Amino acid sequence: MTAARENHREAVAGRSDVEDTAELLAYYEELETLKAGALWTVANKIEPWEPVSRYSPVLWPYDKMRSHVLRAIDLVTPEKAGRRVIYLNNPGAGDRAACVGGIYSGLQVMKAGETASAHAHSTSAMRFIMEGRGAYTIVDGHKMTLGANDLVLTPNGTWHEHGIDPEGTTCIWQDCLDIPLVNTLEANFYAVHPDMHQKVGYAVDDTKYTFGAPGLQPQVSWDKAYSPLYKYEWGPTYEALVKYSKVTDGSPYDGILMNYVNPRNNGPVMLTLGASMQLLRAGEKTKAHRHTGNVIYQVAKGSGYSIIGGQRFDWKEKDIFCVPSWAFHEHANGSSSDDACLFAFNDFPVMNALGLYREQAFGDNDGHQKVEA
Amino acid sequence: MTAARENHREAVAGRSDVEDTAELLAYYEELETLKAGALWTVANKIEPWEPVSRYSPVLWPYDKMRSHVLRAIDLVTPEKAGRRVIYLNNPGAGDRAACVGGIYSGLQVMKAGETASAHAHSTSAMRFIMEGRGAYTIVDGHKMTLGANDLVLTPNGTWHEHGIDPEGTTCIWQDCLDIPLVNTLEANFYAVHPDMHQKVGYAVDDTKYTFGAPGLQPQVSWDKAYSPLYKYEWGPTYEALVKYSKVTDGSPYDGILMNYVNPRNNGPVMLTLGASMQLLRAGEKTKAHRHTGNVIYQVAKGSGYSIIGGQRFDWKEKDIFCVPSWAFHEHANGSSSDDACLFAFNDFPVMNALGLYREQAFGDNDGHQKVEA
Amino acid sequence: MTAARENHREAVAGRSDVEDTAELLAYYEELETLKAGALWTVANKIEPWEPVSRYSPVLWPYDKMRSHVLRAIDLVTPEKAGRRVIYLNNPGAGDRAACVGGIYSGLQVMKAGETASAHAHSTSAMRFIMEGRGAYTIVDGHKMTLGANDLVLTPNGTWHEHGIDPEGTTCIWQDCLDIPLVNTLEANFYAVHPDMHQKVGYAVDDTKYTFGAPGLQPQVSWDKAYSPLYKYEWGPTYEALVKYSKVTDGSPYDGILMNYVNPRNNGPVMLTLGASMQLLRAGEKTKAHRHTGNVIYQVAKGSGYSIIGGQRFDWKEKDIFCVPSWAFHEHANGSSSDDACLFAFNDFPVMNALGLYREQAFGDNDGHQKVEA
């Protein structure tokens, strides 16, 4: 009966505007018995004028997170925990374990010499390394060594596992997966590797050495939907941004931004998750815009602040924050002498694949939001 | 604190298996204050071995639905209701107004001479005509006349409106939209046409006359992601299935099945919703299989039954039923002399675009499920 | 020495304009001994301002051709001749056996009960049936029955063979292949079928029954670059043009024109050859334009005339004529009461694939060429 009592009337031509009457309420109850309802009672709710996200902008300061993450080392083993991860839980997520929108994110920690068992799942994953030496990931037999600010992919359906060399140090990285999305789509499968670990079948870091220069490619056949380049290192990424900054004005909303792409087709690295790195020049303050799709930022370099939905979030290196769908946002580099870099995970590939991407500039006040007191 | 008390331990290597302790429970509470949680407390829940749908298989018998739908004529006007629709509400839908998965569906009714106002939205819609004469739909200035078992598209972003010719009769059709999906993705926009109605800018039924034969195409430019053929009529559809049945063995799971496609690229008619029509030959009983993705069937011709998740559903013309993601299903034509046809809406385009489509045959018992008592 | 004496000077800035001197002529001779030459002696020749085709417009009247074609029946057998074909030889073709540009064309004749042996080649072929009953073609095991004005494909690399049913009559059809092109590209391979004939492995005319309606497709996998629909029948083709003529103004240069397309991707039926059918409405006179690419027309219905490169060619049913690259052309239906149809083979797919298609309207005289006396 609850549903029948909902009423979202709007006195606007072309919208539902039906008053509850005794006869109608009785009719609604009958419909319920048929597993049915009257559209006009919910139409204005399920067809909103524009998206209003259930998720909030949140900033997770790394200094606070780090101590809790490190504490987990003493509390659980990778064997018992599966993976030793503290996940970021948006207040709007309910029981979906979502950082924002359909994206899950967490901070994983491993000690030198630890290994986690190999598994595969329908969800797509990326990892962005935060600290430590000696981390590696193995994806379908390809082993990648990982340092700070490197990005590594573990795509949908691949066998993958992580570990730290015995000679390394404790490592922390940020995981990003499309778990809430794939669960909503009821398409999530999980498998543990039959041998718990896979063999390394290629030269270490082979994908990096195979894609050694822009516009140069060996004749390797590839029929997967994700990027055959599994690792994107920080060094050439930052260098590319600096170079590009010399020949472009950049974007008014994002400064100097480059997407991590699948070098086979210039598309996103995976079908459901995208990633980008952007450089804010010394003193740069971008203008505000908004778009469908969700973004999780990690500060790769420098410090500054972002205004999201009228709220100011100050950030410094390794802090993480999120921008929900259709929330206005703008970024400012806090330094007048050094550049700052924001790494970002996003779900733009989903928006684009389904024809749902939409973007809008903030028109007033020369493009800058008023900050809420 | 509720989340911290969740515990989905599995005593399986590679899965989370952490016992609650006082120390851990205190740790979980601390994490909550940081808008964070321990992955191992929810990992086995959010990474299931395989999908278990929250939606149930349901059959909506047309004879029962029809009388309630017709009654709505007296209860509300299209002006007040926006659209006069009774929607199909799956018990698992909660407040999402979903027929199954991310798909909304409803039965709309209009009287001769009625018109509904024009609007546009980010959701994609299809309509399958059930009864009546004189229905029409206008999409971005293209007017389509509609008869029983015709399919018409009103894609994402198009201005569209429906009406019944004054010379016609009361018409009922089934609507199908991706409303729950687009709302979950927080990407839904809605607009009412500034003039409430659009002008017809082309010859009536021009898209049908433009695509007049398979493999023949005028040089019309087209840059949209959806099919430029907005209407698919029942006559040639049924004829195509009958012809095809003479040269193919068909599918063990679906008999003679054809997808409605975008003639520009052979892909789905829209980016988020697909449609198909299948013919079950006289006496045909298909084998069971399951797949990710959701399907809503409408019986276009004949009678028979389907077994879905071990449950038998008997159907006759115009009945509607749904198959949730990963549920085994098989179909049987109840007649040994006549063919039967099942029309279907589905969200396979989403599964395919995001790399999430998976399929499995029912291996036991010669491919047939045991029916629950 | 001959080459050195060539001199194509143009007194235009940016073009070669070098006078022969004794020193230069001696230099040119030295270069010849090194298998080299001076670009400026040939630059203006090999880089013309625009194409000037070596091919002429030609009309082959069917009444004259037919008697010679039929006479071949008595002169050679298919066994001895391979195929019993009279080919159309453009005066500009030299020894290339070209109808126009890179396209070969000929008229093939077979008697009731005759069969030709199966073969495969790197060239792509199409056949347009002109007269007779009982013709058939087998392509990779798919047998197609053929009537007047039907188009059948025998793509690059397929085993194919032709024959006439014993119950049939003498049949004549027009062959069209990319032989001159593939020979120029030095990529032509030929093979005789090991058994001289192939088995029919599918229901007769299965491809036609598989693609039974526009926008409806069975889930048949297909990884070839050519159309899986091997036959396009005259009946639905003409009907599609008539229908389309009711909802379009058509093209000022071509009237009502439809391309035969690969229903999988809306592209050309084969990678190197395209085909179209166009309808000129009663009394229609098109305007002149020109384009890169070559066209061979066959009159499928009616009579009229075309003006090609300022020359008038009167045509009636089954006459064949060609339009060379970059020649202005316009068509006129000679009847004020009946429509006329022109079938055409072309090499536009080559021009498009290589980025070389260019088109230009004839701007003067309201779009009509002056006819040479």
Add this chain to the structure above:
Amino acid sequence: MTAARENHREAVAGRSDVEDTAELLAYYEELETLKAGALWTVANKIEPWEPVSRYSPVLWPYDKMRSHVLRAIDLVTPEKAGRRVIYLNNPGAGDRAACVGGIYSGLQVMKAGETASAHAHSTSAMRFIMEGRGAYTIVDGHKMTLGANDLVLTPNGTWHEHGIDPEGTTCIWQDCLDIPLVNTLEANFYAVHPDMHQKVGYAVDDTKYTFGAPGLQPQVSWDKAYSPLYKYEWGPTYEALVKYSKVTDGSPYDGILMNYVNPRNNGPVMLTLGASMQLLRAGEKTKAHRHTGNVIYQVAKGSGYSIIGGQRFDWKEKDIFCVPSWAFHEHANGSSSDDACLFAFNDFPVMNALGLYREQAFGDNDGHQKVEA
């Protein structure tokens, strides 16, 4: 009458094998008057069992070519010559000015401070720098500085021009264009820039700085069929090959080979011409294979020899040689301590786009040809 007397009889079932008779010879003469011929008189010629190229393998030694190229400086000015180029003329080319197949190639020389006027053409061009400092090319306003072994594109339809900085030295480079192909296709257009020179509209070398790292891309829109990366420098190219050689066994026919690709789609840099750089490891001797398509090699580093169609060609740095369609070829690095690099232009994009690429290993003698005495 000449054509009628051709007779290419083969006593093979499925091939033409018709004896000339007086009656037939008379018939052939009649056909000629109709601009027609009997296919069986030429069928075996125009449908060969496999390609036999009209072009020969040729090696152009740089030491001999260089002096003649430099001499041209004194003989002609760029203004008078258009471009000061010595072209490579294959003995099989007739009057087509072809290096091999449909590919033209030449050596261009310019002095410090010289500039050539801007033009555009339908042909696609690439330049591979051989020696000198200060060369540059401007393509549609993008200026690229060029050093030895750099590759620069001037695609179909772009305004482009070359010059040498006043501070530079005399420069020589190899031009490669698809002139013979585009002329055969009768699709060649040429235009001189209205101002004789274009303005530089972007930061110098902007395309190189825009594509600064593999797998990283700014959001720049691009709708052209050719690569937006106009320059490929030798430094990162060689480095990429060396890196790749550490993680791959390479190809038995080509050693370590990478294609220059369009970073937007991983396809060829232009629609009609491809390019590659391959590294032969110290002491490496590849096996022989053959393929359709033509290749022009330039030795970028080291020395060695190639066996082409059974003929041995010894090469050292900057030598140029060609491999015609379907000729067997194998390469040997002459050094047991240093690697060697072969740059290559090819027309594989044409072969692939038209479905005509075919490849075959040399099966005998462990994959090595016998060298002709």
